[in-house]
Amino acid sequence: AQTVTQSQPEMSVQEAETVTLSCTYDTSESDYYLFWYKQPPSRQMILVIRQEAYKQQNATENRFSVNFQKAAKSFSLKISDSQLGDAAMYFCAYRSDSWGKLQFGAGTQVVVTP
């Protein structure tokens, strides 16, 4: 069974600074999807960034980028130029294919200080 591990319960960052969230996963599959979702206090999950395992190039979405290390089964998220609106719970998630379930990590709470 696939497992997703987020070892940082909370990360604090100052506005305009950079923070990196860690995620590791366990799988025997060669093709899969990895995601970072953001969950603000209102609770609705919002997709931040997505990576397909067959793509070697790291995904980037504006201030958000990932470092995907397939051999190490590592998928970290970097938030650059942090803003107060980035404060939320961030979940790393794995999906074996476009039909399967999304397996979540325990989450990392990001706190942004002025």
Next chain:
Amino acid sequence: EAGVVQSPRYKIIEKKQPVAFWCNPISGHNTLYWYLQNLGQGPELLIRYENEEAVDDSQLPKDRFSAERLKGVDSTLKIQPAELGDSAVYLCASGQGASTGELFFGEGSRLTVL
């Protein structure tokens, strides 16, 4: 385009009472998921539908939980009778199989059992 709609947003009941949650997925999405999220934790899958068929209900406590997805669109999740430990947020998500792999989430239904 309307997102995933869930109701009610909040529900407070006494233990042993029944409760039902409703989800309307994004139009055209053929996969639908119910997740359970305890406070400070990542969501855990309860049941997954492909069209009308429940293809993964292995994590659904069938002695008290039931779900249905009539006509492959709306879905209802029921708990009867509710226990104190059922207090949590129930998230609904939908997606399109054979697409980008992304799931879209509703705002969730927060259940408090007294």
